[in-house]
Amino acid sequence: MSDFNSSVNLTMTINGVPRVIACNPADMLCDVLRSAGYTEVKKGCDTGNCGVCTVWLDGVPVPSCSVFAGRAEGREITTVRGVEKEATEFAQFLVAQGADQCGYCTPGFTMMVLALKRELKSPTETEIRHYLSGNLCRCSGYEGHLRAIIKYLEASHE
Ligand code: FES
Numbered sequence: 262m263s264d265f266n267s268s269v270n271l272t273m274t275i276n277g278v279p280r281v282i283a284c285n286p287a288d289m290l291c292d293v294l295r296s297a298g299y300t301e302v303k304k305g306c307d308t309g310n311c312g313v314c315t316v317w318l319d320g321v322p323v324p325s326c327s328v329f330a331g332r333a334e335g336r337e338i339t340t341v342r343g344v345e346k347e348a349t350e351f352a353q354f355l356v357a358q359g360a361d362q363c364g365y366c367t368p369g370f371t372m373m374v375l376a377l378k379r380e381l382k383s384p385t386e387t388e389i390r391h392y393l394s395g396n397l398c399r400c401s402g403y404e405g406h407l408r409a410i411i412k413y414l415e416a417s418h419e
């Protein structure tokens with residue numbers, strides 16, 4: 262019978278680096294990552310609704326506040342630091358469109374935009390809005406973000 266209070270060693274690859282992290286597998290991945298030093302993973306609602314905690318699990322974006330750490334055993338996790346070059350490029354488009362404000366939502370938002378870029382070829386504006394509907398920003402009205410994404414995707418495909 263499992264003990265939900267016990268710590269185990271979880272093996273995972275984070276940003277391309279193999280790691281063994283001692284934690285309770287019933288803890289949430291967001292908290293485990295932050296405790297292990299990956300503070301670029303932000304936490305907001307803690308209920309799977311705002312998207313600021315988004316990381317990739319085997320390349321698929323997930324809200325890490327709603328994923329048990331035990332589910333990451335043997336899998337590959339990518340945070341925004343693991344895609345730093347692309348994230349920096351995208352940030353320049355956010356800045357150019359005046360969509361850089363407090364920046365708290367940016368790491369999770371960026372992980373979704375980069376996943377979108379991989380998943381959808383030439384998405385429509387509606388598809389972009391739909392894809393990013395789970396990523397909230399408390400500072401902006403999203404129009405600057407949308408312009409930045411469209412211009413970033415256009416530049417990426419040139
Ligand atoms: S903190 Fe995870 S979705 Fe809001």
Ligand code: FES
Nearest residue numbers: 363364398399400
């Ligand atoms: S820029 Fe502040 S929450 Fe999005």
